[in-house]
Amino acid sequence: MSYKFGKLAINKSELCLANVLQAGQSFRWIWDEKLNQYSTTMKIGQQEKYSVVILRQDEENEILEFVAVGDCGNQDALKTHLMKYFRLDVSLKHLFDNVWIPSDKAFAKLSPQGIRILAQEPWETLISFICSSNNNISRITRMCNSLCSNFGNLITTIDGVAYHSFPTSEELTSRATEAKLRELGFGYRAKYIIETARKLVNDKAEANITSDTTYLQSICKDAQYEDVREHLMSYNGVGPKVADCVCLMGLHMDGIVPVDVHVSRIAKRDYQISANKNHLKELRTKYNALPISRKKINLELDHIRLMLFKKWGSYAGWAQGVLFSKEIGGTSGSTTTGTIKKRKWDMIKETEAIVTKQMKLKVELSDLHIKEAKID
DNA sequence: CGGGACCCTCGAGG
């Protein structure tokens, strides 16, 4: 079967599918080695129904090709959707040249390699990163796909591969149980997933909102980052790290750096960031003044997050993705045969050789930027 | 406030 692909001109240095779709941000893209293309199911635009989307990158001509299977009509809608999903309003070149290189020498010897932060569906992001705790990428990938095949809806089957939707909170609540999830190998996260799904169903009902996406987006409205994180942390299995991942990749809070053990280590080693008593005291005061969280925010890690924001600016989360992707790489993504594919590091080198063309995109200065509390 | 326990897989090292 052949499809009519839409096309989008985009430099490889601005977007490299291999570096973005298999780097541990998104866990549900399937890579077809033979056809050299990626596929997954996603909601397009404001629609609630899922479609199968196929992507491939013409590396020679630096063109992204895309198609939604079964969606003969509106290719423009998919194009618009992908522009948002890949955040093509943001120019990596601009960030490198005008923001990061001037403020951080580590960026001077790097060049844009098509690594960027995605704008993912927030509910799926929430569940995916609940699965990520104390876990490795290949297992997270399996778990995400398991949720879809066991509790999502069958969308269609292509070349023997069944594509399912990511289950909504209602679908998880009605179709899954903790015991069933444990059987499927979710371990202690089984409880977190069920309880989070249940709470979201209740929260939505209270807010009179039916869509998971819309609800999670709505918590950002008129809210500071701290409030959003606090709200996210009210779900079981969501601590500061997972909440920050949702903020960055699901709610486009570009300045948020999720601080994990790797980032913490590198921040100390390469940036000599460490919290002294005074820092900790001020942070304690700050959080004591906010509505009480039943969970603890690790003040030392929070200090690192703030210092990295200070260093890298309103796209600090992106800077972290660019800088650390090599350190925390590993394996991700599925293939059509179901085996895990090693990430192609040689692809990065290849990208490096490509001459960066001038981008006409400018950095979006959206009003959704987070207003971070400053440490004086 | 801090350290242990927590599910399960994989791969390095014996």
Add this chain to the structure above:
DNA sequence: ACCTCGAGGGTCC
């Protein structure tokens, strides 16, 4: 070829 052991993008108690 087996086995064992610890880490793997944290969170809860």
